[in-house]
Amino acid sequence: QLVESGGGLVQPGGSLRLSCTASGFTLSSYEMNWVRQAPGKGLEWVSYINSGTTIYYADSVKGRFTISRDDATNSLLLQMDSLRAEDTAVYYCARGWLRSDFWGQGTLVTVSS
């Protein structure tokens, strides 16, 4: 199971940190992704981290978002800085590459003044 938290309302230029806590498996053993979905829109891949040190970002968030893991809490993190209105979305964490077989329920991030 994957449970996201940390979403909320933030002003443009602000920061938020999302967490995705895993249960039933050791998150650090898997490739993990963040995927977002703007209201009424489709899915957009955001970021990836593997069990080692490989990390990728979508161009739309590169330099502003940072993905990481907290092995002590079996969690995936997404530090989001310099937030923009276009970052407003439900953010999902998803396990796996080539096949994302487990998804969290999502956490809503709203960037608005």
Add this chain to the structure above:
Amino acid sequence: EIVLTQSPGTLSLSPGERATLSCRASQSLPTSYLAWYQQKFGQSPRLLIYGASTRATGIPDRFGGSGSGTDFTLTISRLEPEDFAVYYCQQYGSSPPWTFGQGTRVEIK
């Protein structure tokens, strides 16, 4: 960046009918690098098919995937009421971004 184009945008069908959804890639993909997801309203996406044609665990055999290169297809042989949803394809090419198609909505006619 590899662009995935799904068609049609909306498919209006009746329960029991066959649904055929298309996903076309802007560049050729290795077969194993294409997945299909189902998303119902207010829910998280659910993995249906990976490797273009392998059903995920627990997925009924009325769902089938096929295709190679740039053209991929998701087929639902006989629509059940619970199958009316939005379907997305996603590519996992050799380098990111790992893009999704824009989605096909399957609605009740």
